[in-house]
Amino acid sequence: QMQLVESGGGLVQAGGSLRLSCAASGRTFSMYAMGWFRQAPGKEREFVAGISWSGRNTYYADSVKGRFTISRDNAKNTGYLQMNSLKPEDTAVYYCAAVRDYTDYAPRRAGAYEHWGQGTQVTVSS
DSSP, X not given: OOEEEEEOOEEEETTOOEEEEEEEESSOGGGEEEEEEEEOTTSOOEEEEEEOTTSSOEEEOTTTTXXXXXXXXXXXXXXXXXXXXXXXXXXXXXXXXXXXXXXXXXXXXXXXXXXXXXXXXXXXXX
């Protein structure tokens, strides 16, 4: 079983930045694609960004493209989500997730992911 632990959430003003981290253990992190998802109150969980096992392929939701950057450091078993130019509508609980990656691809569908972290709250004030 893979364990994922998110950190780096918090309260920030609109226009500010945060960097989320996702520390993985229990499995070989470099064999897994990683995704970031978020869920706001009363809304469904939505895809934010994904990165393939190699880091060569990255994917973003249209709502965050150009503002958020996903990355990973396989040597440190850690993934990251750099969030810039934050908006109040980015307020949500952010989750990282992982799925075994055989094709250097990260899916956008939440149901495709096998392992999930507990989430970290991001609140953006206006």
